[in-house]
Amino acid sequence: MQSYQTLVEAAKTFATEAANLVRSSRNEQLSISSKSSITDMVTDVDKAAENYLVERIHQVFPEHSIIAEEGSDHKGSSEVSWIIDPIDGTTNFIYGFPSYSVSVGVRTHDDVVAGAVYNIPENALYWSGKGMGAFKNSSQIHVRDKVAISKSLIGTGFGYSALRRVAQAKFLASIIGEVRDIRRAGAASLDLCFLAEGRLDGYYEAGLWPWDYTAAALIVREAGGTILGPTDEEPSGELTIGASNLELADFLRRKVIPFLPFEED
Ligand code: IPD
Numbered sequence: 001m002q003s004y005q006t007l008v009e010a011a012k013t014f015a016t017e018a019a020n021l022v023r024s025s026r027n028e029q030l031s032i033s034s035k036s037s038i039t040d041m042v043t044d045v046d047k048a049a050e051n052y053l054v055e056r057i058h059q060v061f062p063e064h065s066i067i068a069e070e071g072s073d074h075k076g077s078s079e080v081s082w083i084i085d086p087i088d089g090t091t092n093f094i095y096g097f098p099s100y101s102v103s104v105g106v107r108t109h110d111d112v113v114a115g116a117v118y119n120i121p122e123n124a125l126y127w128s129g130k131g132m133g134a135f136k137n138s139s140q141i142h143v144r145d146k147v148a149i150s151k152s153l154i155g156t157g158f159g160y161s162a163l164r165r166v167a168q169a170k171f172l173a174s175i176i177g178e179v180r181d182i183r184r185a186g187a188a189s190l191d192l193c194f195l196a197e198g199r200l201d202g203y204y205e206a207g208l209w210p211w212d213y214t215a216a217a218l219i220v221r222e223a224g225g226t227i228l229g230p231t232d233e234e235p236s237g238e239l240t241i242g243a244s245n246l247e248l249a250d251f252l253r254r255k256v257i258p259f260l261p262f263e264e265d
Pocket of ligand 1: 159188
């Protein structure tokens with residue numbers, strides 16, 4: 001198997017190249033269709049960026065597997081998998097709301113060893129390798145120092161099923177009086193990177209897919225934060241919680257569990 005360093009460098013390169021493709025396609029006429037619901041959109045640029053990433057990974061690592069948001073999955077002979085989201089925050093990309101990214105994570109068995117998340121509107125690359133720390137471009141990043149729950153700024157997101165969104169909003173209403181405030185910026189991978197660099201104190205969402213959080217969860221851990229779920233022992237097996245400290249992560253988990261599972265339409 002390649003060294004972690006090789007995989008980290010490749011993840012950074014592929015995410016940056018795909019981000020350039022996405023950025024340069026933004027002013028073209030987008031072709032938009034819907035997926036799981038009318039609110040769940042995909043564009044020709046998502047597909048082109050995914051094809052680009054898949055080709056690059058195949059070129060350099062033909063034996064690796066790929067798990068990709070728009071469906072270009074590939075089962076390779078090696079134990080290494082690439083988990084890719086060609087555009088996380090597609091709605092923002094379409095509207096020009098400045099929070100969308102390319103996310104590239106690399107896993108061996110169940111261990112995530114490399115992650116790169118390119119924040120396209122900000123032109124910044126978040127990245128990490130297992131045991132290497134977390135970085136934004138060339139600067140090391142860290143979660144905020146211990147923050148009290150009452151002073152914590154919490155990010156979240158909503159799924160694409162109407163029923164699930166209503167349940168998610170009810171949970172949100174149950175914590176908004178106990179924390180400093182809530183943010184919903186629209187790209188889970190970036191929300192987690194914002195947590196890693198101290199722009200948020202915590203983040204939770206139920207129902208994320210691996211391509212939304214794999215790369216960014218490594219970045220949070222390597223920045224000194226805590227990630228709970230979806231492999232931990234919460235009942236629905238579908239929750240992603242990130243926080244700058246364990247107390248805050250526990251608070252979010254304790255509060256959300258009575259609301260789970262968030263049913264879908
Ligand atoms: C979505 C975004 C959003 C989150 C949704 C995700 P997509 O990813 O990350 O913030 O709330 O759950 O599905 O569809 O833009 O790649």
